[in-house]
Amino acid sequence: MRTFGMGALTTGVCVVALAVPAQAQAQEQEYNIPAGSLRSALDAFGRQSGKPIIYKVDEIQGLRSRGFRGTATPQAVLDAILAGTVFTARIDRSGAVAIVKAGNDIDTPSSQNDSDNVGAPAEILVTGSRIRGSQSPSPTVVFSAEQIHEEGFQDLGELIRSVPQNFGGGQNPGVGSGATTNGGNLVNQNLTGGSALNLRGLGPDATLTLLNGRRLSYTGFFQGVDISAIPLEAVQRVDIVPDGASAIYGSDAVGGVGNVILKRDFSGLTVGALYGGATDGGLTTEEYDATAGLRWSSGGIIATFKHSNSDPIFTDQRDYTADVLRPTTIYSGNDLDSGLVSAHQSLSDAVTLHVDAMHTERNLRTNLGYPTVYYQNENDTKTTFVAPGVEFSLKNGWRIALDASWSRDKVEYRQSTVTIATGDTRISEGCYCNESRVYELGVEGPLLRLPAGTARLAAGAGYRTLDFETLSYTRGTVVYDKHQNAKFAYAELNLPLISPEQAIPGLHRLTLTAAVRGEDYDTFGTVATPKFGVILDPSDDFTLRGTWGRSFKAPTLYQLAQTPIGYLYSASALGGTQFPADATVLMAYGGNPDLKPERARTWTASLGYHPSAVPGLEAEVTYFDVNYTDRVLVPIADLTHPLLDDTYSDFIDYAPTEADKAAIVSRQTFYNIAGTTYDSSKVVGILYNDYTNAARWKARGIDVSGSYAFQMAESRLALRASLSWLDSAKQNSAGQPAIDLSGTIYNPAEWRSRAGGVWTLGGLGVSVFGNYTSSVTNVLATGDREETGSFLTFDATIRYKTGDAQGLLSGLEFTLSAQNLFDRTPPLNTVSSSIVLPYDSTNYSGVGRYVSASISKHF
Structure with missing residues (x-):
């Protein structure tokens, strides 16, 4: 029956x-x-x-x-x-x-x-698993479209920068001058004006970003994805899985995965406009957007377009940066045009076609002042993404999916070097061009019936190609060009072992998961990554989850192909005061075609609490641990005084042979920065600073999150809080002492949190959230340690929706939002140069109070 x-x-x-x-x-x-x-x-x-x-x-x-x-x-x-x-x-x-x-x-x-x-069934996307209907054993942070709007985020870049598990370093528009020095990472550069996920501070190249579960092309040369270019109006939700996931998705998913899931169906037309700016000056922003959609019995389509432009913030617009050489930007200005189309069509009950397509164009403008020159940088980034697919639903419950995607990203740069005394200008133009193609065939369905439920299997295989080239328009040459092919295959199993219906005391539910993925690269060979998970519910109120797995990241094509360069420095310029005044050192710098993949072992353990007696209350605490080895790095990232720093000793040869010296001088490109003629007899050492697999990073910590939503008479209150503690360190090579990363300048802070609430009454909504980032330690040139202050800011948003009012007033929404409501100044630190911002721009914002007002109407 x-x-x-x-x-x-x-x-x-x-x-x-x-x-x-x-x-x-x-x-x-x-x-x-x-x-x-x-x-x-x-x-x-x-x-x-x-x-x-x-x-x-x-x-x-x-x-x-x-x-x-x-x-x-x-x-x-x-x-x-x-x-x-x-x-x-x-x-x-x-x-x-x-x-x-x-x-x-x-x-x-x-x-x-x-x-x-009957409408076509909705596509089921589960981030962190390819099994339909499964619950991922990995911790997952989910932001619905409604929550994103409730909390006043203007784009997905603002959203990810608010996530405690994410680090603001890498590619982000607020990253300023100095962020690569004093222990900072070379990836801390604002090349495109976009925003890249950087989970656990492991690097934007170690976090995988997906759109509807599909890879996007990298941008620039440090291998990240600009998530802020995706139009917010087309987003249904954003899933962030801060756990290694290479067994599911392959390379790059070391720190975790971010998946932007688009609205599947949209009916009507919505237009909107926004105006905002920083109350202390700069970042004047205008935005205009339109979203249209149509749904019919067997399919639907949604299309959205967004235009925005914003002015930069210069150092002379803030008192605390007035001593920085002008003209230097604190926050880059840029123009963005972004369009997206997503459509699906069922040809029958068994066959469904779908396609996602996006094109974005962003123009970035930054300036950097030096004592005798200043740099004007203008970068144009164009990104195109197309992902068609077809899915077959079989009568036995199995599904077959054939997917393809093509993505291209072009960053065309124009750098003008202006001599202050004469006004002479030297221009350098070129392109960092990335392209990717992915073809994949996958199956998923029921494998066998167990007493607790149905075991399900997902499996598939595919082919992925990457192209990267750097062009010099100024010289009319291809600086370097690299191509990479990879074949892959994967399998994932979900085994329900105990279900509530079995009425086993103390064991409400038990599910085991297992996944494995193998990839074969034409550049370095094969790599396999497994992952195992468990979900245990002792009762309906508690959930225990755990994962263990291995992840990897293939070396970037830039790291493999960069031009080999030789340098000649004065030894005293690199801290070599123990040598004669005329002593020099050589340095090797560039790509390495023999690089191996970076590898990581990750595990997590979570406890969730969702009491049935208190509907709307949820809490979770997660412990995580990452052991990241064979990291590719430029081992001597800070050239301020490497000859005085023992941590770099493994990469400095103080007794080079004549052949060693000749090998550096004869490199493809050689720069003499010593100010004297090269004399082999004056060379006292060689710094080997090519990209190499040498570093080990370790990261561990605790994430805590909670939410509680309840009715209050006619209104509703939703409380949300999240906190992350991070303890991370690195070793530049085996045998070297560990160097603290978390809590040091230009690296992730140890503590980050965000907490607040949303109150709604009919069409009125008010939200207030606080954001906390702990202090960081700055190591001065003298060796002394300086601790900055912490940073506490508040954001507030007021929304009003007219709902089903009659006539022109129907479908209207008004929003007034303020970030850093009380205009907090970022914690300041001592700097040794007037070209460096006096605060950690990877952890603290120099924007100040930012206020925006927007209006939208749905027809």
């Missing part, structure tokens, strides 16, 4: 309910569905929407849902409730809802009589 559940309703009642008007299906309304069991979430939806809802109790038993809070259409709410499961919602013309396994039908009267009008 088939058993259905719909609160107290039966199938017969569903037939009576078919008189609900069809046009009511698309109306938006407020929902407050707490996370918990899937059954309770579906029942709550039925009560709040007033729609008949039908499901099989035995099929959804033991499954959980993230719930939903906010204003949306019924279909959008159901998609959110069912995200991460094998189920989809089908709404017929009457408004009746049937919860069915994706690709299958349910034999209700509505589905039999109106099958032609």
Whole structure:
């Protein structure tokens, strides 16, 4: 006998309910569905929407849902409730809802009589797993579109910079001069004006960024992805998995994965505008956007376009940077045009086509002052992404997916070097050009029936190509050109061993997961990465999760192909005061074609608390540990005084032979910076500073998160908090002492947190959030240690939505937002040069208070 559940309703009642008007299906309304069991979430939806809802109790038993809070259409709410499961919602013309396994039908009267009008099942995307309906054992941070708007984020770059597990170093628009010195990383450069994820501070090249589960092309030469170029208006949610995931996704997923999931369906037209700026001057911003969509019985399409432009902030616009040589920018100005289209079409119940496409163009303007010259940099970045695919749903529950993607990123730079005394200008122009192609065939489905549920398997194989070239327009030459091919295959297994229906005391649910992926590169060979996970629910109120795995990152094409360069320095210029005044040193710098992949061992352990007695309350604490070896680095990152620093001794040869010296001088490019003629007899050492596999990084820490949402008479209050403690260190080579990273300048702070709440009453919403970043230590040239202050700021947002008001007032939304509401100055530190910003721009913002106002209307 088939058993259905719909609160107290039966199938017969569903037939009576078919008189609900069809046009009511698309109306938006407020929902407050707490996370918990899937059954309770579906029942709550039925009560709040007033729609008949039908499901099989035995099929959804033991499954959980993230719930939903906010204003949306019924279909959008159901998609959110069912995200991460094998189920989809089908709404017929009457408004009746049937919860069915994706690709299958349910034999209700509505589905039999109106099958032609049933919407296509929503695509199921689970970040951190390829198994449909699985719950990932890795910790996952989820930001819904509603939450992003509630908290006043202007783009996805602002969102990721607020995440405690993420580090603001690497490619980000606020990273300023000096961030590569004094222990900072060479990747701390603002090349494009974009924003790249940098989980755990392991580097933007060690965090994988996906769009609808597909790779995007790298940007620039330090291998990151600009997440802020993705139009926020097209985003359904953002998943961040701060755990190694190479067994699922391959290279780069060492620190974790960020997955931007697009809205699948959108009906109507929404236009919006925003104006904002820093109250202390600069960063005047204008934005205009339009989003249009259409949904039909077997598919849908959404298209969005966004234009924004912002002015830079210069050092003379802030008192605390007035001594920095002008003209130097604190925060880069840029113009951005971004367009995106996403569409899906079911050709039949068994075949679905889908495509995502995006094109962005960004213009960046920065300036950097020096005593005798200043630099004007203007970079134009153009990114194109196209990802078509087809999915076949078989009657036995298996699915076959064939996907492809092509992405190209061109960063065309123009650097003008202006001599201050004469005004003479020297121009250098060129391009950092990246291109990637991925082809993949995957299958997923039920493997065998176990007492606790169905074991599921996902497997697949594919081919990936990468191209990187650096062009010099000034010289009309190709500086370097590198190509890489990789074949890959993967498999993932999900085994439910214990379910609630078995009624085992102390064991509510137990699931084991296992995954493995192998990749074969034409540049360095093969690498295999496994991962194992466990999910244990002692009761319905607690969840224990754990993971152990290995991840890797292939060396970047820039690291492999960079031009080999030789330098001649005065020994005293590099701290060699112990040598004669006319002593010199040579330095080797450049790429290394013999680099190996970086490798990491990661593990996590999490405890989640979601008491059924307190609906809406959730909390989780996670311990993580990363052991990252064979890191590719330029071993001597700081050339201020390397000859005085014992940590660099493994990379300095103080007794070079004549052949060793000749090898450096005869490199493809040689620069004499010593100010004297090269004399081999004056050379007292060679610094070997080519890219090499030498470093070991270790990172461990604790993440804590919690949320509680509840009704207060006619209003609702949602409280949210997250905190991350990080302890990380590095060794430049074996045998060298560990050097602290976390808590030191231009590296991640030890403590970061964000906490606040959102209060809503009808169409009015108010949010207030605090952001805390702990102090960092600055090592002065004298060797003394200086500790900066910590940084506490507050953000506030007020939103008002007119909802279903009549006429021109319907569908309006007004937003007023302020970041750093009390205009806090970043903690200052001592600098040894007037070209360096006097604060850590990777951890603290120099913008000050930023206020914006926006309006949008939905037609």
